Amino acid sequence: MKKYWFIFQTQLINSLAYPGELIGRALTILPFMWIFYQLWSVTFASTGQTEMNGLTLKMTMWYFVVTEVIEISRPRVGNTISETVRDGSIAYLLSKPYNFMLYHYATAMGGTIFHALFNILFGGGLIWWLVGAPPSLMGVAMVLPALLGAWALHFCIAALIGLLAFIVEDISAFLWIFQKAAFVFGGLLIPLDFYPGWMRTIANFLPFASLSYAPARLFISPSPQAFFAVIGQQILWLGILGLALTFFYHRAVRFLTINGG
Amino acid sequence: MSAITVSHLQKIFQSKRKAAGLGASARSLFQSEYTTVEAVRDLSFEMQPGELLGFIGPNGAGKSTTIKMLTGILHPTSGDASVLGFTPWKERQKLAFQIGTVFGQRPQLWYHLPAVDTFTLFGKIYERDDAFTQKRIAFLSEAFEIGDLLETPVRKLSLGQRMRCEVAASLLHQPKLLLLDEPSIGLDVVAKQHIRDAIRTMSQEEGVGVLLTSHDAGDLEALCHRVIIINHGQIVYQDKVSNLKRKFLTRKTVEVRYAEEVNVNFNLEGMETLKTGRYGVKLSFDTRTTPADAVLMRLSAAGTLVDITISDPPLEEVIANIYGRQLSVDSGL
Incomplete structure (x- = not known):
């Protein structure tokens, strides 16, 4: 595993090649958080209540900090794999003595960490200023492994879609469908607590809730039971998707044709 | 070993084929056509x-x-x-x-x-x-x-x-x-x-x-x-x-450029003039009959050289030549 740790470190250094771009990209979280704050302030004010479905305005806003940090910083590995197939550079990746998927995981996480740090800094800073400090310190400690789990799940799903590039080359439509499904069933725009019961049940049977809703909900209402439930569910989905990824990778590599010969 | x-x-690839135009694009949504490409054969x-x-x-x-x-x-x-x-x-x-x-x-x-x-x-x-x-x-x-x-x-x-x-x-x-x-x-x-x-x-x-x-x-x-x-x-x-x-890379092309205008007849023995200009010339010669140093001496004697390029025939020409010889052998000519 030492080589994957070093690949991760190299990608971390690579992420710092353009610090201006890194900061500029992270600034995009500010308008998102501002819009969410305006929408939910009006919603809470119009009901005349300080709490809806167990959430206060402060909890709701910190919920969105976590979901947006996960979404904006997540590894874009589907596009990366597709690009290497299209431009032929996959030839190098496959001719080196490492596991292709673990290599991509190491580079994806190396690219995610700094983006996430800046997003937390800007997004969290704005919401702290608008609604106050995060609900609890326990939540901060518990959300960290859940964030890693969420990005690992994102990686598995995006890599599965990326593998389709070995067969169909252009995977943008599949990525679009995944993103929209994650928006709806991952609670990216509205926390699942506000969904009708039947829709919440469907969401809980899909991996999308473990991608963003569950870590964000753990952050604002932490408890040991909730922690083990979230991490347990993430491990379950990682097992299923990890197996699927291994199986499809070995199938897909046989279909590979490389552009330019 | x-x-x-x-x-x-x-290695055989299936390559998708589509005719030009909107109609062909629409048809290809329902019925794809593939061409078999034999990239490597036996x-x-x-x-x-x-x-x-x-x-x-x-x-x-x-x-x-x-x-x-x-x-x-x-x-x-x-x-x-x-x-x-x-x-x-x-x-x-x-x-x-x-x-x-x-x-x-x-x-x-x-x-x-x-x-x-x-x-x-x-x-x-x-x-x-x-x-x-x-x-x-x-x-x-x-x-x-x-x-x-x-x-x-x-x-x-x-x-x-x-x-x-x-x-x-x-x-x-x-x-x-x-x-x-x-x-x-x-x-x-x-x-x-x-x-x-x-x-x-x-x-x-x-x-x-x-x-x-x-x-x-x-x-x-x-x-x-x-x-x-x-x-x-x-x-x-x-x-x-x-x-x-x-056998096949005997013909070289030499292109020279002079510092001043030259007016020399380059129709030298063993050399074929491909292109002439006021300041330079492009020639081809066969190394079996005309040594390269002799060619260079003749060219440098004509004026002050500022640039010189010697190149092989393009590979396509070499392959065509090999094919030509094979066909001659096969047909007994």
Whole structure:
């Protein structure tokens, strides 16, 4: 595993090649958080209540900090794999003595960490200023492994879609469908607590809730039971998707044709 | 044991086909048409350890597809291959420790980082200890004259400098076999020479075998012991480079430019004038009948030379020539 740790470190250094771009990209979280704050302030004010479905305005806003940090910083590995197939550079990746998927995981996480740090800094800073400090310190400690789990799940799903590039080359439509499904069933725009019961049940049977809703909900209402439930569910989905990824990778590599010969 | 043994290797692709226009695009949504492309057809050859083998042919001949099957990246449709005792597509990772690869048109160095970072990373990937990697970087820096380039971000290097770093990176783990896919593509004459010199030095000093694909006949003249010419996925010729040169690379083209206007009759014996201008001339000659030094002496006597280029016939011409001779033999002419 030492080589994957070093690949991760190299990608971390690579992420710092353009610090201006890194900061500029992270600034995009500010308008998102501002819009969410305006929408939910009006919603809470119009009901005349300080709490809806167990959430206060402060909890709701910190919920969105976590979901947006996960979404904006997540590894874009589907596009990366597709690009290497299209431009032929996959030839190098496959001719080196490492596991292709673990290599991509190491580079994806190396690219995610700094983006996430800046997003937390800007997004969290704005919401702290608008609604106050995060609900609890326990939540901060518990959300960290859940964030890693969420990005690992994102990686598995995006890599599965990326593998389709070995067969169909252009995977943008599949990525679009995944993103929209994650928006709806991952609670990216509205926390699942506000969904009708039947829709919440469907969401809980899909991996999308473990991608963003569950870590964000753990952050604002932490408890040991909730922690083990979230991490347990993430491990379950990682097992299923990890197996699927291994199986499809070995199938897909046989279909590979490389552009330019 | 041979370094490479290839037996009846074949690779067939299905390539999607679509006629021009909106109607054809709409139809292709419901009914796709495919063309079968035989990229490699019944290919068989051997390469000995430490040999420098040129694998050349025009664009689309099947060279790169073959090299990608030999590295295990592509699975063949049929046939067998053994590279250093491994079946590439079944034992790709084990084989990867023993070979180095360069795909000339694609970078393996991390674009935003100095080359030395990629070198260090490769040391870890190939599971070499730090002392070995550092010693090897020092050795390769000297062999490829890249010492002062290693700490510059790769994006700021010229193509020639980058290619020297690319080839050096592929040798970091001290492979037994180097597979080079068009390493000189897009390089100027000086950069090509640099790369060729460094590859030749490494082959002589470390006994590393080199399988080199190129569509530049100059690469094989400068580097290889033996050559295989491939076209339309099939071997059309294989022999020692010295024999190929004697038989097919005898005609050279020389182009000169003078400092001042010249008015000389260049219709010299053994030379054919291809183009004349006020300040220069382009000639072709046969080295079997007209020695190159005699040509150069005649040309330099005509005025002060400011530029001179001597080139081989294009590979397409060589292949056409080989085909022509084969047809003559086949038809008994």
